[in-house]
Amino acid sequence: MTISFNKIRIALILLFLSVSCYISLNFAAVGPSVKSSTDSVKIGYSTIISNLDVPWEMIWGPDNTIWYSEQNGSISKVNPGNGEHKLMLKIGDYYRKKLGLLSMVFHKGMKKEPYLFVYYSFLKDEKVFTKIVRYTWEADSLIKPKTLLEIPAHTGHMGARLAIGPDNKLMLATGDLTDAKSAQNPNTLNGKILRINLDGSIPEDNPQKGSYVWAKGFRVPQGLAFGAKGLLYTSEHGDATDDEVNLITRNGNYGYPNVTGICDNPAEKVFSASNVVTDPLKAWTPTIAPSSIAYYGASAIPQWKNSLLVTTLKESDLRILKLNEAGDKVISESIYLDQQFGRLRDVCVSPSGEVFVSTSNHDWNRTNKYSNEKDDRIIRIAPLGKSSALNEVLLSNTQNKDVKGVIIGKVLYNQYCASCHKEDGNGLAGVFPPLRDAEQVTGDKKKFIEIVLNGISGPIKVKGEEYDQQMPAFSFLKDQELAKILSYVRSNFSSTQNSRVSAEEIKNLRESK
Incomplete structure (x- = not known):
């Protein structure tokens, strides 16, 4: 009887170990990134403000409103809940031709240093320049303007986005100003990502002593945003091919004009043999004209968590680029708002995970195809509630608009x-x-x-x-x-x-x- 009991006990132990091993192996194979098919919510949209003059930048303010710049030199803020808005500043010396008031960003420590950094174009001796100006937010007004940096500019290929990183440095994306070769020239500031101290000086730990240049080889970067783990991303207009999303690294070379998109043709390989060139995370041919970019790390729209949100001008849609856990690869692409509101210029994410996009149907490349009495406007995207008045946002049926091989x-x-x-x-x-x-x-x-x-x-x-x-x-x-x-x-x-x-x-x- 004792022998039989021991045999049974051993058999049960072996069975338990086998089952445990099977479960462990199978869960390890699946991995922690697999999510339930129910891990998503329906989302909706509504317009929160209309009749704007090309809102170029939207940022979430420390007063829980959306601050937005318009190309006509205006900085305003709007309450996303009720649409009430207020003009905060009207800049007088901006130069509009294709340009005007462009990007802006808040200081991270607004309680101690209540600064708003603004980037816009102006004329100096009849030549086009851009400048970064720091304003102080005081008594709900923007006062005490201080110019930090002036840069030669052009009416084309400007780029123009600001961001502030975890290290409290100001980052600026610039276009090649229609001079493609300058993007590889370390002595120019165009076609670059610049890194700047908050007082306008050059950081001591930049790649080249005495230079603002952080990375080079860009055509027209129009989006610039920090994601998880302090990673910096850009969205960039290509020429006839290869619009790009890039992960920016210190002293990185992103190839333009010698390399566009993935380095895959003989001439590009020759250039890359003597230059370390970073491939994009994502490239599009035919081009889509990506404008702004934002990182989505919230849980309000779970299917978008850990994604880059990209607005497009040419394709007039919102792209959701899902990232891997490390943030260095795009693993999927989804398309929303496809051809629904026309050209989309900017995207902003609130702390609660609501998303806001702005239209750009009245900009220099104006088209009447989508324009109506509401343009330009800011549109809110949020989870649909039981009593929500939002209209449902649908995933586009066209998951990939690249129709290679179609010869119509x-x-x-x-x-x-x-x-x-x-x-x-x-x-x-x-x-x-x-x-x-x-x-x-x-x-x-x-x-x-x-x-x-x-x-x-x-x-x-x-x-x-x-x-x-x-x-x-x-x-x-x-x-x-x-x-x-x-x-x-x-x-x-x-x-x-x-x-x-x-x-x-x-x-x-x-x-x-």
């Missing part, structure tokens, strides 16, 4: 050309030339192909008017894709008899060069 002329034209020349081919007066009935379209087919293959840098006369153009080369597209685009343009925007452009014609022209 209209689709390709809208992806690569319509953001400048517009869907109707009429361009934008004084900025982007029209294609409709333009002599470059209706005239010699070979010259038209050469323009598209090689791009334009400088002035061009179209229908009697001169345009200063920085049109990228589209030689990266396949012959068949280019043939579809050019045939679509010639057949829809002109009365040209022989409108068709063949892939063989493009191929022959490439080979002859």
Whole structure:
């Protein structure tokens, strides 16, 4: 009897160990990141304020209101609960052409140092500059302006976002000012991420002594935000290809103009062989024109937790880029507000996890396609409550808008050309030339192909008017894709008899060069 009892006890122990081992192995295989399918909430939207003049930046204020800048030089704040708003400051010396009042950020220690840092463009000796000005918030007014730094600027490729890091340093993203080569030049401040002391001086521990430059190799970074663990992210406009989201590191080189997107073609590999180039976390071709970026670490919308929120101008949507635990990889992308409100400029996250986005339908690249009497506006996104008056936000059915392989002329034209020349081919007066009935379209087919293959840098006369153009080369597209685009343009925007452009014609022209 004793022997039988011991055998039974041993058998039970072995069974328990086997089950424990099985459970441990299987849970280890699954890992802690797997979440229940119910770990999400429905979300809704509502407009909290309308009739704004291109709100460029929104930041959550220490008084639990949203502070926002408008390109017309105004800084205001709005109560997100009831829409009550107040003008805080009207800057007088701003210069608007494509620019104006741009970014701003609060000091982290507002109780002891109640400062607001503001970045805007102005004219100096008839040349365009930008400057960082520090204002003191006192008695609900912005007073005592102090200029910290002035930087030469341009009306194009400006970039322009501010952020303050955990180390209390001011970070500034700048564009290449249409001078691509300068992005790799360590002696210029354009095409860079700059790191600045809060008094405007250069930090002693910057990569190069006596230089504001923290990282280089950018075209037009329009988003700048710190995430978890002090990680710094940017969103950046590419040229004809490769819009990017990047993780910024000290003294990092992000490749532009020698490398765009992932380093994958022969010329890029040659450059990378002698330069340490950091690949983006995410790149988009066709381009989407990402503007602002914000980190979402709240629990209010659990399916967005540990994600980068990116607003887009060209694609007019809100992208949710889910990060891995380390924050150094994008593991998924979701799309919301797709083509619903038009161009989206900025995104802001409240401490409670509500999200706010601003439209940009009245900016320099104005379009009437989405614009209405409410534009421009700030839109609130929050979890749907039982008695909520919010309209439900739906996940876009188009999880990935990249339609590589699709060779339909209209689709390709809208992806690569319509953001400048517009869907109707009429361009934008004084900025982007029209294609409709333009002599470059209706005239010699070979010259038209050469323009598209090689791009334009400088002035061009179209229908009697001169345009200063920085049109990228589209030689990266396949012959068949280019043939579809050019045939679509010639057949829809002109009365040209022989409108068709063949892939063989493009191929022959490439080979002859």
